[in-house]
Amino acid sequence: MNIRHRIIELPFHYPFTISKGTKTHQRIFQVELEWRGTRGYGEAPEIAYYNIPAATMQSDLENKLKFVENFALTTPDRFWHFLHHLFPSNPFLVCALDIAAWDLYGKLMRKPLYQLFSADPSEMPVTDYTIGIADSEAMIQKIVDNPWPVYKIKVGTAGDIERLRDLRTRTNAVLRVDANGGWTMYDAENNLGHLSEMGIELVEQPLSKEDWEGIKKLKAISPLPLFADESCVTESDVGKCSEGFHGINIKLTKCSGITPAKRMITEARSLGLKIMIGCMNESAIGTAAIAHLGPLVDYLDADGPLLLKDDPVEGLKYIEAKLQLVPAPGLGVNVDPFY
Template sequence: MKVTYRSLNIPFKHPFTISKGTKTHQPSLVVKLELGPYSGYGEAPAIQYYNITVEQMIEDLEKKKIFVEKFAFTDPERYWHYLHHLFPQNPFLVSALDMAGWDLFGQIKQKPLYKLFNADTAKVVLTDYTIGIDTVERMVEKMKEKPWPVYKIKLGTARDISIVEELRKHTDAVFRVDANAGWTTDEAMGKIPVLAKLGVEFIEQPLEKDNWDGMKQLYEKSPVPLIADESCVFEKDVEKCSGYFHGINIKLTKCSGITPARRMIARARELNMKVMMGSMNESTIGSSAIAHFMPQLDFVDVDGPLLLAEDIATGLVYDFGQVKVTGAPGLGIVAEF
C-alpha cells in the first residue's frame, strides 16, 4: 500500500461556539491509502480538548509510515488491530487510517459500507442541524437560514432557558440539547424539566465527564433521555455508562474508527441503550462514514458539511434532514485529493 495525507483547515460558515469555546476553522487530517487500482480515504478532525493536533497525527504517521504501508491488507478489522498497536496513543490517526481501510475494502468487494454492515436500509433517521451558542438573535437567524426538522441546540450558559424559549417561538421542529458538560448537577436538575416542556427530545452530556454521582441522580429523575458523549469515548466506556445514561453518542474519531464503533453499537444494544453517532465537523469524507451507519442508529448528527464553508469531496445529498449516500462501493465519495 501507499499512504499519502493532507492537512486541512476548513472555515465554518459561522463562528462555531460551544460551552468549551469558539472556533472559526476546523483543522483535520485526510489520509489516502492506495492499493492497486483503488484509493481509500479517511478523515480525522483535530479537537483541542482531546489534545491531539493535526501536527501530532502527521508526526506519528511519518515515524511509522513504512509499517503502515508494508501491511498485507486483506480486511479492515485485521488492519485496525495492527494500527491500534502501532499508534496506541493516537486514536484519531488510527480512525483516519481505519476509515480509509474500510473504503478500500468496500471498493475491493464492490459494495458500499452499509451493505458490508448488513444494515436494514428501510430504517431512516434524520440528521439534526446544529445551532452553536451565540446571541439569541443570531441563533434565531441561523435557524431561519436553515429550515430543518431537527435542531441540535448548543447550550451551557446562564441564559439557556431563555434561549430555548425564544427559539421555540420560531419553529415546531424537534429540539435536541447538547450542554457539552457545561452544567453542574443542580443546574441540570433545574433546567432539564423546563427543557422537556419546551419540546426537547434528549439532553446530550449535561455534566462533566467524570461526574458519575451527579449523572446517577439525573438518570433516575430526568423526564427525557440523557446521552453520553464526553463520558463515552472508547469501547470500555459503553458499559460504564449503563445505568447513568440512556444512550451513547459514538464519535468515530474519538473511539479510533469504524471497527471499534461497530462493537460499541453491539454492546450498547445488549445493554438496551440508545445509540447515536455524532459529527466532529468532518467534511464529506468523514461524514460519509457516519452516514453508512444510519440504519443502525436511533439518532444521528452528521451535519458537518452543512456547517463548513468549503468541502473537499462529494457523495452525500442532504434533503431536509434526510442524508443519502451514492450507493457506490466503499464510502461512495469522490475526493479532491
C-alpha cells in the same frame, strides 16, 4: 500499500461555539491508502479539548509510515487491531486510517459499506442541524436561514433557558440540547424541568464526564433521556454509561474508527441503550463513514458538511434531512487523488 496524507483547514459558515470555546475553521487530517491503483480515503478532525492536533496525527504517522505501508491488508478489522497497538495514544489517527481501509476494502469488494454492514438505507434517521451558542437573535437567524426538522442546540453557559424559550417561540421543530458537560448538578436539576416543558427531545452530556455519581443521580430524576458524549469515548465506556445514561453518542474520531463503532453499537443494543452517531465537524469523507452506520442507530448527528462553508469532497447528499446512501463501492464519495 502507498500512503499519502495532508492537513486541510475548512471555514465554518458561522463561528461555531460550544461551552468549551469558539472556532471559525476546522482543521482536518486526511489520509489516502492506495493499493494497485485503488484508493481509499479517511480523515479525523482536530478537536482542541482532546489534545490531538492534526500536526501530531501527521508526525505520528510519518514516524511509523513504513510499518503501516508494509502491512498486508486483508480485512479492515485486522488492520484496525494492528493500528490500535501501533498508535495506542492516537485514536484520531487510527480513525482516519481505519475509515480509509474500509473505503479501500469496499472498493476492492465492489460493494458499498452499508451492504457490508447489512444496513438498510431506508432506515436512515433524520440528521439534526447544530446551532452553536450565541445570543437569541443570532441563533434564531440561523434557524430562519437553515430550515430543518431537527436541531441540536448547544448550551452550557448562563442564559440557556431564556435562549431556548426564545428559540421555541420561533420554531416547532424537534429540539435536542447538548451541554458538552457545561452544567453543574444544580444547573441540570433546575434546567431539566424547563426543558421538558418546552418539549425538548433529549439532553446530551449535561454534566462533566468525571461526574459519574452525579449523572447516576440525575438519571433517576430526569424527565428526559440523557445521552453520553464525552463520557462515552471508547468501547470500554459503553457498559459504564448504561448506569448513568439512557443512550450514548458514538463518534468515530474519538472511538478510533468504524471498526470499534460497530462493536459499540452491538454492545449498546445488548444493554438496552439508545444510540446516536455523532460528528465532530468532519468533511464529506468522515460524514460518509457515519452515514453507512446510520441505519443501524436511533439518532443521527451528521451535519458536519452543512456547517462548513467549503468542502472539496463531492458525492454526499442530504434529501429531506436524511443522508443518502448510494450503491457506489466503499464510502461512495468522490475525492481527488493526493499528489
